[in-house]
Amino acid sequence: MDAPRFHIEEIRFAERDVALRLPFRFGAATVTACPQVYAKARIRFPDGRTAEGCAAEMMVPKWFDKNPVLTNEQNFEQLRFALRDARDAYAAEDDAQTAWTHFASNYAALQASARARGLQALVASYGPALIDRALLDALCLHTGASFASAMSANLCGIDIAGSGLADDLADFDMPGFLACQSPRASIAARHTVGLADAIDDSDALPDAPTDGLPTTLAAAVHRYGLTHFKLKLCGNTAQDIDRLERIARVIDGHAQLVTLDGNEQYADADAFGVFLDRMLSTPMLWKLAQKTVFVEQPIRRDAALARSVSALGKRIPLLIDESDATLDAFVQARTLGYTGVSSKSCKGFYKSVVNAARCAHWNAAEGTARHFLSGEDLTMQAGIGVQQDLALVGWLGLSHVERNGHHYVNGLAAVPEAEQRALLKLHPGLYELSDGAVRLAIRGGQLDLSSLATAPGFATGKPGAGISWDAMRSVY
Numbered sequence: 321m322d323a324p325r326f327h328i329e330e331i332r333f334a335e336r337d338v339a340l341r342l343p344f345r346f347g348a349a350t351v352t353a354c355p356q357v358y359a360k361a362r363i364r365f366p367d368g369r370t371a372e373g374c375a376a377e378m379m380v381p382k383w384f385d386k387n388p389v390l391t392n393e394q395n396f397e398q399l400r401f402a403l404r405d406a407r408d409a410y411a412a413e414d415d416a417q418t419a420w421t422h423f424a425s426n427y428a429a430l431q432a433s434a435r436a437r438g439l440q441a442l443v444a445s446y447g448p449a450l451i452d453r454a455l456l457d458a459l460c461l462h463t464g465a466s467f468a469s470a471m472s473a474n475l476c477g478i479d480i481a482g483s484g485l486a487d488d489l490a491d492f493d494m495p496g497f498l499a500c501q502s503p504r505a506s507i508a509a510r511h512t513v514g515l516a517d518a519i520d521d522s523d524a525l526p527d528a529p530t531d532g533l534p535t536t537l538a539a540a541v542h543r544y545g546l547t548h549f550k551l552k553l554c555g556n557t558a559q560d561i562d563r564l565e566r567i568a569r570v571i572d573g574h575a576q577l578v579t580l581d582g583n584e585q586y587a588d589a590d591a592f593g594v595f596l597d598r599m600l601s602t603p604m605l606w607k608l609a610q611k612t613v614f615v616e617q618p619i620r621r622d623a624a625l626a627r628s629v630s631a632l633g634k635r636i637p638l639l640i641d642e643s644d645a646t647l648d649a650f651v652q653a654r655t656l657g658y659t660g661v662s663s664k665s666c667k668g669f670y671k672s673v674v675n676a677a678r679c680a681h682w683n684a685a686e687g688t689a690r691h692f693l694s695g696e697d698l699t700m701q702a703g704i705g706v707q708q709d710l711a712l713v714g715w716l717g718l719s720h721v722e723r724n725g726h727h728y729v730n731g732l733a734a735v736p737e738a739e740q741r742a743l744l745k746l747h748p749g750l751y752e753l754s755d756g757a758v759r760l761a762i763r764g765g766q767l768d769l770s771s772l773a774t775a776p777g778f779a780t781g782k783p784g785a786g787i788s789w790d791a792m793r794s795v796y
Contacts, residue, residue: 323477324459325416326363329370331407331451333400334358334792336735338378338701340728341529345516346552347583349382355396356701357403358792360784361454365462366416372783373457375450376705377666378725380698383642384442384666386584398443404796405433406447410455418477419459423452423670424485431646441645442667449668453708456669457778457785467711467778468503471673478673485647486674492681498673503773504714506766510548510579512697512724513537519566531730532755538570540727544762547576548720550696553618555585557595561602568608577720578611579694582618584642589629592618596635614660614694617641625649630657639694650675654682654691662696663716665709676716695721702732702751702760703743704785710750711772711779723760723767731759735788742786747771 335355344351358376365371379399381392390398409426417425426448434444460470470476478498480489518524518536525535534540549571553560571578586592595618599605614637617624624643632638639660640653650661661679663672672693679691695713700706706725713721732740733756740758744751749768752761761768775781 323418323420323475324365324463325418326365326459327416328361328411328413328422328455329364330362331411331454332360332794333403333407333796334360334789334794336792338729339734341531341533341730342525342535342728343516344514344699344724344728346514346581347382347386347554347585348388349386350516351380351382351699354381354392355379356705357399357450358787358789359403359450359454360789361451361458363455363458369462371458371462373454373459373461373778374704374780374785374787375453375457375708375778376701376703377446377450378699378701378705383698384446385440398439399446400796401437401439402434402443402447403450404447406430406451410451419452419455419475420477420479420483420670422455423448423668424483427485427647442642445645445667445671449666452668452670453665453778457780461777461780461783464776466774466776467708468501468715468773471715472499472501474498478670480674488651489674489677489681492677494677497677497680501715501717503711503769504717504719505770505773506768507710507714507718508548508577508720508765509544509546509723509762509767510550510577510720511540511544511546512550512722512727513552513567514724514728515552515554519570529730533730534727537567541571541574545764546762547574547765549575549577550579550581550722553580553582553585553595555582557598560595561598561605564599564608565602565604568605572607575608575611577613578608579614579616580612581616584617584620584624586618586620588619588623589627589632593632596632600635613637614639614692616662616694616696617643621645625652625656628656633657633659637692641696644671647671647674650678659690660692660694663693663713663718664696664698665700665705665712666698669712672712672716693718697722697724699725699728701725701729702758704780704787706760707747707750707772707779710767710769714769714772723762726760726762731757733757736791739786739788739791746775746781746786
């Protein structure tokens with residue numbers, strides 16, 4: 321396919337509130353509710369035809385900017401600014417451009433605009449991340465292409481050499497890399513164990529919901545047949561070791577793969593090294609340690625890229641997540657000993673593609689498989705948010721992805737029944753009707769991606785994606 325050029329006629333945002341059925345604690349933050357924002361974009365082609373596309377993303381507080389002085393509402397307003405700023409920049413373009421060029425031509429200016437307001441680079445990425453998905457959905461629906469076929473044929477028009485955004489890939493065969501990707505039919509759901517989660521009935525929350533869904537890790541393992549796990553760390557070595565021992569008792573007979581997430585809770589490499597020494601020398605954690613494939617962002621972002629972690633990285637692979645704030649962050653992190661980077665939809669799907677290409681490029685040059693991309697979550701919810709993220713990681717060939725939204729939110733119970741029915745009809749393998757609502761279906765620890773690989777659009781299936789747009793508030 322040639323990469324079509326188009327103008328952006330309109331970008332609109334709407335929100336709906338999402339209440340968590342269980343508190344989700346990561347790092348020093350505990351989330352019980354937050355908004356989910358939806359984007360709808362209308363694009364116009366040179367022949368006058370138009371198309372609409374959409375996307376959705378949670379507005380999770382205390383992740384993009386972890387400044388404890390800020391309230392949750394101030395965190396939300398930071399993200400709303402990023403959305404408005406990106407919308408204004410994209411809509412102001414005079415010339416028709418490819419989907420990639422809309423992103424690439426605005427990247428530096430939007431980062432600078434956020435920086436001038438004292439905002440984190442992760443915040444700056446939030447607006448383009450949502451808009452780029454909506455634009456690609458419109459483009460795919462216009463051509464009748466699925467996300468997988470569009471990406472493999474470079475319908476976006478990704479042109480690294482002409483963008484100046486990833487000079488390290490100037491000689492890399494990006495079209496060849498895109499063409500060789502093949503979407504997976506299924507993927508393992510890597511279950512998040514948050515710091516406030518009950519491990520078993522002995523510490524079940526006294527006010528736990530009685531909605532038929534699991535409220536403990538043990539119950540979740542039983543219901544979903546889980547085999548992959550992501551375990552949050554708090555940064556206190558004694559507390560982390562004690563909690564990991566309790567978790568190990570529940571998952572040792574089930575776990576095939578484990579990852580740990582530090583969420584920036586360790587002050588520096590030395591502090592994390594103390595934890596790693598304890599973990600690797602604790603007999604009760606021997607099996608868990610053998611199955612742990614990497615540790616995600618253990619060191620706070622202002623120190624994570626300040627010095628080499630190569631010694632630690634030789635003991636256990638380290639991945640950057642919050643430190644992956646700009647397009648060149650993984651390049652810098654690699655020189656310091658990090659070998660992994662997260663794919664997270666709120667940071668932009670183009671960044672995931674670029675970093676996946678880097679892994680392929682570096683591994684081929686070294687003759688190794690050291691560098692890797694991992695799919696991570698930000699309480700992604702059922703609907704177009706989770707669909708688009710799964711379509712991305714499935715096309716990139718990842719074998720597992722962190723999923724946690726289904727555990728902390730009661731599926732689609734809070735949205736209109738018509739929307740629930742529409743999503744179930746569009747993606748019958750991905751969703752199920754159970755316990756009174758349509759929800760993500762995890763069977764034997766796996767998610768069925770078959771409908772996402774073939775559905776027109778960016779994993780939506782049809783214009784509007786079956787979403788009840790009139791049931792949301794339009795605020796900006």
